[in-house]
Amino acid sequence: MRYFIGNWKMFGVPKSINMLKKINTFYLKDKNRKKYRVIITPPYTLLESYAKFFKNKKISIGSQNCYQKDQFSSDTGAISPYMIRSVGAKYTLVGHSDNRNDGDTNEILKSKVELALKNNLVVVFCIGENKKDKKNKKTFSVLKNQLLKVLDKRFQKNKIIVAYEPIWSIGTGKIPTKVELEKTVIFIKKVLKVVLKKNSPVVLYGGSVDGSNVQLFKEIKEIDGFLIGGASKSSKKFIDIIKNYYR
Ligand code: 13P
Numbered sequence: 001m002r003y004f005i006g007n008w009k010m011f012g013v014p015k016s017i018n019m020l021k022k023i024n025t026f027y028l029k030d031k032n033r034k035k036y037r038v039i040i041t042p043p044y045t046l047l048e049s050y051a052k053f054f055k056n057k058k059i060s061i062g063s064q065n066c067y068q069k070d071q072f073s074s075d076t077g078a079i080s081p082y083m084i085r086s087v088g089a090k091y092t093l094v095g096h097s098d099n100r101n102d103g104d105t106n107e108i109l110k111s112k113v114e115l116a117l118k119n120n121l122v123v124v125f126c127i128g129e130n131k132k133d134k135k136n137k138k139t140f141s142v143l144k145n146q147l148l149k150v151l152d153k154r155f156q157k158n159k160i161i162v163a164y165e166p167i168w169s170i171g172t173g174k175i176p177t178k179v180e181l182e183k184t185v186i187f188i189k190k191v192l193k194v195v196l197k198k199n200s201p202v203v204l205y206g207g208s209v210d211g212s213n214v215q216l217f218k219e220i221k222e223i224d225g226f227l228i229g230g231a232s233k234s235s236k237k238f239i240d241i242i243k244n245y246y247r
Helices: 014-029 045-055 081-086 097-101 106-118 132-133 139-148 178-195 214-218 235-246
Strands: 002-007 036-041 060-065 091-094 122-127 160-166 202-205 224-227
Touching: 002 202, 002 235, 014 036, 014 045, 014 060, 014 235, 045 060, 060 235, 081 106, 091 106, 097 214, 122 139, 132 139, 139 178, 160 178, 178 202, 214 235, 224 235
Parallel strands: 002 036, 002 224, 036 060, 060 091, 091 122, 122 160, 160 202, 202 224
Antiparallel strands: none
């Protein structure tokens, strides 16, 4: 199974659902549709209406983040995993570099993952090294640390997807070389087998994925799908990624 996840970030208003309708129409006609899943993470403001619309359809809706406390609390502006699940979202991203930049520590992320799983959300846990880590050849140790400090085998095995997003690649048009990326994804899977005691962990790649480079990523069999930012804000670009992947 492959995953195409579109992370809209701060993008979208109610009428943007038309883009998702187009993706849904494409999906229903696509002869490859049994081979992949489409998930979109719109902003919180659209979660309920989109999740309702796509309830019995093939696109799943997820949130881009969640708060580290459950149920209700007195934290202004916070949205708990319980609240996200209650409006019909099935997935949540946790640990996106944007949120790590805003102060999400490993401890906070652990709590987010734990509570999201408790509320029956599938967690897409994002990890990635920055430019400096890469330059100093610290990529593997940074990634290992990000995984070990947050994940643990108590977490339900099948509810965690890991998205490897090198920070220097997000929104820059720069992508890792095939050799680099293959080695890194194999390394992440090796670590996940130990931490999650999981035999076939799901690992996605994210960072400047588009219709023109997706074929390169396809050559790396260990990559189970993609977390797509910029190109997910256009139905045509998003569909092109899927089309070109299966070309
Ligand atoms: P881009 O595809 O725009 O590089 O963004 C990747 C990303 O951050 C998805 O979460």
